[in-house]
Every structure is written in C-alpha cells, then in structure tokens.
Amino acid sequence: xxxxxxxxxxxxxxxxxxxxxxxxxxxxxxxxxxxxxxxxxxxxxxxxxxxxxxxxxxxxxxxxxxxxxxxxxxxxxxxxxxxxxxxxxxxxxxxxxxxxxxxxxxxxxxxxxxxxxxxxxxxxxxxxxxxxxxxxxxxxxxxxxxxxxxxxxxxxxxxxxxxxxxxxxxxxxxxxxxxxxxxxxxxxxxxxxxxxxxxxxxxxxxxxxxxxxxxxxxxxxxxxxxxxxxxxxxxxxxxxxxxxxxx
Numbered sequence: 001x002x003x004x005x006x007x008x009x010x011x012x013x014x015x016x017x018x019x020x021x022x023x024x025x026x027x028x029x030x031x032x033x034x035x036x037x038x039x040x041x042x043x044x045x046x047x048x049x050x051x052x053x054x055x056x057x058x059x060x061x062x063x064x065x066x067x068x069x070x071x072x073x074x075x076x077x078x079x080x081x082x083x084x085x086x087x088x089x090x091x092x093x094x095x096x097x098x099x100x101x102x103x104x105x106x107x108x109x110x111x112x113x114x115x116x117x118x119x120x121x122x123x124x125x126x127x128x129x130x131x132x133x134x135x136x137x138x139x140x141x142x143x144x145x146x147x148x149x150x151x152x153x154x155x156x157x158x159x160x161x162x163x164x165x166x167x168x169x170x171x172x173x174x175x176x177x178x179x180x181x182x183x184x185x186x187x188x189x190x191x192x193x194x195x196x197x198x199x200x201x202x203x204x205x206x207x208x209x210x211x212x213x214x215x216x217x218x219x220x221x222x223x224x225x226x227x228x229x230x231x232x233x234x235x236x237x238x239x240x241x242x243x244x245x246x247x
Contacts, residue, residue, distance in 0.1 A: 163190065190215070
C-alpha cells in the first residue's frame with residue numbers, strides 16, 4: 001500500500017511538472033510573440049501615418065546612396081537576388097531535404113511548408129493592404145522592381161525560412177556547435193538580406209524593419225506551438241509508462 005501511495009505521489013508530481021512546463025513554454029512564447037507584434041504594429045502605424053520611425057527612411061536611404069560604389073552594387077545585387085522566389089525555394093527546400101534525409105522527421109517538412117506559406121501570404125496581403133510606393137527609381141540600383149514596397153518580401157521570407165531552418169537544427173542536431181552555427185547563420189542571413197534591400201534602394205528602411213519583426217513573430221508562434229506539442233506528447237508518454245498510467 002505504501003508503495004502504491006508513493007507511486008501515485010510520484011505520478012502526480014511528474015504530471016504537475018509537465019503541466020508547469022507547458023504553462024511556462026506557452027507564457028514565454030506568448031510574451032515573445034506579443035512583444036514582436038507590438039513592435040511590428042508600431043512600425044506599421046509609423047508607415048501609414050508617415051511619422052515616427054518612418055522619419056528615418058529618407059536619411060538612411062541617402063546614406064546608402066552615398067556609400068555605393070560600382071563594386072558594392074554588383075556584389076550586393078548578386079546577394080539580394082538569392083532572396084527571390086526560385087533561389088529561396090532551392091536553398092530552403094534543399095536544406096529541408098537534407099534535414100529530412102538525416103533525421104527522417106515528418107515535422108521538418110510540415111513546419112517548413114507552414115512557415116514559408118505563411119510568410120508568402122503575409123507578404124502578398126501586406127503589399128496589397130498598404131500599397132506603399134518604393135523609393136524613387138532615381139535612387140535605386142537596377143534592375144528596378146515595380147511591386148508595392150511594404151513589407152519587404154525578400155526580408156520577410158529570408159527571415160522566416162532561415163529562422164525555421166535554424167530552429168530545426170537546434171531541435172534535432174546533437175552537437176552544440178551545429179546549433180550555434182545555424183542560429184548565427186540565420187541571423188546574419190536575415191540582417192544582410194534586409195540591409196541589401198535598403199542599400200540598393202529597392203525598399204525603405206521601415207519596410208525591412210517590419211519584415212524582421214513580423215517574421216520573428218510568425219516564427220515565435222510556430223515554434224511555441226511546436227514546443228507545446230512536444231511537451232504534451234512527452235507528458236502523455238510518461239503517463240502511459242507509469243504504473244498509474246497503465247492502471
């Protein structure tokens with residue numbers, strides 16, 4: 001009888017720990033998501049009202065124009081072209097396939113597809129909703145782009161795809177250096193892609209800042225959901241493995 005009571009107490013303790021972990025995960029992920037969305041909303045308001053942080057758009061573009069050289073224009077253009085649809089599909093799809101072949105987890109494909117689909121949808125809807133004009137062609141480096149400016153699709157898609165790939169590596173890779181390298185690579189990729197859009201005069205600075213913040217918020221939502229599902233599955237497995245769960 002004492003053993004049964006001890007087993008029951010242990011089961012309740014384990015169940016309580018799993019519940020607490022779920023709550024903490026949800027709370028942290030929710031707070032990050034809300035904070036990022038508040039920041040994104042502030043940038044959106046500044047753009048639509050033409051005030052606040054939007055006042056930095058013109059000075060930053062002027063600085064970019066002054067910093068250009070033929071050499072930089074060529075190489076930055078080559079880099080920013082990697083953020084277009086086909087290269088991003090090849091890069092993201094190739095990395096996703098490599099991860100799937102290594103770890104054979106269906107979730108890899110599911111998360112990547114959902115992340116990319118959401119990013120593309122937000123880009124299309126955002127451009128149609130805001131209808132913001134790009135910087136004047138006289139201030140841009142050819143080839144010129146004609147679609148609406150807000151948000152920066154290159155930046156949003158690059159942030160989401162690189163960020164999700166980094167998360168998958170952090171989740172699955174056994175070595176710490178792999179995780180650190182994945183996170184640093186994703187950060188550098190997203191920052192460089194966004195700045196390249198401003199440097200070439202294809203986007204205003206606030207187009208890029210919004211894309212960074214909104215992309216990170218979307219990632220926070222997806223990653224938090226995934227972590228909650230993982231913890232829920234882990235707690236259910238523990239329930240079935242325990243004497244009380246089997247009873």
